[in-house]
Amino acid sequence: MSEVLVLVDHAEGVVKKPTYELLTLARRLGEPSAVFIGTADAAGAVKDNLARYGAEKVYVVDDADIKGFLVAPKAEALAQLVEKTSPAAVLLTSSPEGKEVAARLAIKTSSGLITDAVDIAEGGITTQSVFAGNYTVTAKVTQGTPVITVKPNAATPQEHTGAGVVEEFAATISEAARTAQIVASQPREKSGRPELTEAAIVVSGGRGTGGEFAPIEALADALGAAVGASRAAVDSGWVPHSYQVGQTGKTVSPQLYVAAGISGAIQHRAGMQTSKTIVAINKDDEAPIFELVDLGVVGDLHTVLPAATEAIHHRKG
Amino acid sequence: MRIVVCVKHVPDATADRHFESDYTVDRVGVDGLLSELDEYAVEQALRLKEKAESPEDVTVTAVTVGPEKAADAVRKALQMGADAGVHVSDEAIAGSDAIATSLVLAAAVRKAAGGGVPDLVMCGMASTDGSMGVLPAMLAERLGVPQVTLASQVETQGDQVRIKRDGDTATEVIGARMPLVLSVTDQSGEARYPSFKGIMAAKKKPMQTYSLVDLDVSADQVGLSVAWSVVEGTEARPPRTAGEIVRDEDGSGATALTEFLAAKKFI
């Protein structure tokens, strides 16, 4: 069976959940090989986890010389691994970086590229959700090594023990690839809530909050949810851009999406329409968001949310 | 300094967008416009020009690849204040995937810059139709330059570029040296509306139309038939079945909400 390369998405050695989803999907196409770009120490620490989700091999690319440089070195390293292993496919997460690495890799290896897959079936047939979630498209790469980026939550990570054999890979990185560089980084304050794109439940607030996000956050915390927002709320400076759901923010596909004080513009829908269950609270019974909902509450979020939050706490005892 | 801005003509997102029988996007039956996300790139290019020590030494050229109507996207950029326009139109291009489009666009960018790589190639963060967001990286790969993407703030000094980017876990400052490909987000600053004066002036600005032959790109490298990925099918998402709507009266809304969440085991 051919290998399937999975680029490990990690922050300082902490592997992000979508990587395990990729490993799970990779098994449908061949033998998963994780590609870890980082320090050897960090690789040693995560290799067992990667193996637990099916990685037969773990290629370690030492990043001492390329840390802080954007995208291009990773694409070069992956292209060299593709050359060496002739894999059945290369899978990456659909983060901005993942997509850019994939884009360069596809051109370097003369390969077709599919982005933002929400599923991959045997034979490499992908499913994508397009036009703000109004259509699904099935597609397939027909040239070179399929390069596929996959959205978070596309699969449930399944444990499946792989050998997890570590192999150091010495990539040759060109000078030209080491030009665009992170010169300063201000870490975001941790909210203690789940990651927006990975959360099972998302509670979002819009212009209708009037800038008062406390009821949104309280309901989110009662449900163990992440907090999201519309662009109107972000543009007003009420919450950081990292909260934004929609075309120019995050795409989320949780089990439950709660939209409070959000009208449901097409650009917002683009980021949440594929959620399994959708609930909206809006004063206006004609708000377009109500076209999407499983449950809609016509009312003022400032009374409905706090009362519901209290009732939830009460039920939980 | 030479800036080339890549702009795309897209179907209006608020209209009923759909596919043709060959699974390409219907670009004729739906009203089109300059992708709103590319307006931000045009805006930033114009601001860089206006802030430059001698703005007259900075040229901003808007480039598009697409059918006849796509020229409207370039026209809009000219009305906003770009100096010149380039429109690549060729029947063979129809149905091209992002990879082939980037090949044509890279050639068009060089052509617009008089043969070489311009100091700055600017793009929106993604198109509003395909919304892959991969074109800046592909262009950079093809032009052999770095890309810095998703800028919410752009500064230049000489040939140095610094951008601010709001990442997932951190706000970053990224530095690079021209030439490079730069993409900007919708957080970078509202795009201006064309003024009456701008609209009149645009009529006299140079606009070149090129075919593939002019760009030395062979027709068999582009188009639907040579795409490196194929669409096997498209399906309209079934409309969500109408849900229950409850009008909140004396707390009935919160009760309905709580019961719904409990019934679905979210509590």
Ligand SMILES: Cc1cc2nc3c(=O)[nH]c(=O)nc-3n(C[C@H](O)[C@H](O)[C@H](O)COP(=O)(O)OP(=O)(O)OC[C@H]3O[C@@H](n4cnc5c(N)ncnc54)[C@H](O)[C@@H]3O)c2cc1C
């Ligand atoms: C290129 C482009 C990209 C975009 N990208 C995004 C994106 O990524 N994400 C995004 O969200 N938007 C995006 N937008 C903006 C989008 O078009 C809408 O403007 C935006 O989503 C509106 O946000 P909203 O629903 O919060 O505000 P509004 O549309 O103003 O809606 C507010 C809603 O709150 C309700 N309301 C008011 N008070 C209360 C109350 N007390 N209780 C309950 N309900 C109340 C109102 O009835 C109304 O329905 C984009 C636009 C463009 C052009």
